[in-house]
Amino acid sequence: MTEYDDEPVRGLPGELPEGETLLWQGSPEWRLLARSAFFTRIVGLYFAVLVALAIYNGSTSGVIATIIAGAVGIGLLMLYAWAVARTTVYTLTSRRVVLRVGVALNMCINLPLAKIGGANLRPLGPVEGDLALQLIGPHKLGYLVLWPHARPWKLGNPQPMLRALPDAAVVGERLARAVAAIAPVDRAAEAPSKSAETMPAGLQGAIA
Known part of the structure; x- marks a missing residue:
């Protein structure tokens, strides 16, 4: 028996609330x-x-x-x-990003999509890469708590990072769509010529 055997949903601390859907799950590629x-x-x-x-x-x-x-x-x-890699599960739902991390002592970090202002993709191959999440407003996530799931050298304002994703470009696209889906109605109603602005600028760069 492992510390993850009692998870009701793999990688999550509990069942998904009604109306929340699972969009993607993955783990780092260890090599x-x-x-x-x-x-x-x-x-x-x-x-x-x-x-x-x-x-x-x-x-x-x-x-x-x-x-x-x-x-x-x-x-x-x-x-x-x-x-x-074996003990890490990254989860994207219609409402949040969840990082289940920790080798000796596991924990789940919940990041509401409404708090994600952008993302930066660092390519590590044709489709592989790291995806760093830029959070809106102050937060209490420490760099050492996040490491190695943290963007390097961002010590003062730590950014959670989905590390070594074998399908980073696909995840970036799904994250962009999920964030856009919860954007305020008035932003969704903007003119088609400005439709790209409904997506946070950082996410536009991530999937360019």
Whole structure:
């Protein structure tokens, strides 16, 4: 039995309220997460340089020790990336985005669509990428609480991030439509030439 066995709906703390529908669910792709969030390629390059220096200096023991240390370090990072991906569920409904995160201690972070003012897509491949959510108004989400599901370097105003999505472009489009669907009626009634303005500017950039 795991800590998620009693979830009434996978990735959610309870049943969906009446009128709320599930639009999408997904999890990070762990190999992509390892590269993009835990920088395994950069770490590998660092150890490769150390190995080259050890070879240049003629230190056989140094070469062996560095290779072992690099393999262990990268292995641990990849293992953690796998654990994060395995325990993470991102959910998009008609009313909110929910992040069920946490390897040792799980928690659910509810983000109402009305509080999402935009999103930034960081491509990591043809259709893969990270989707950072820009929140409207003050919030109490801390960077360390969100990490690694947080946009890098946004320490003062943390932005939740859906990490290493294998279908990031599709998720961005669905998020844009969901946010537009709950926009005020007066915005929906604007002229067709301004219809793009019913979508938050950040979301327009995310799916461009």
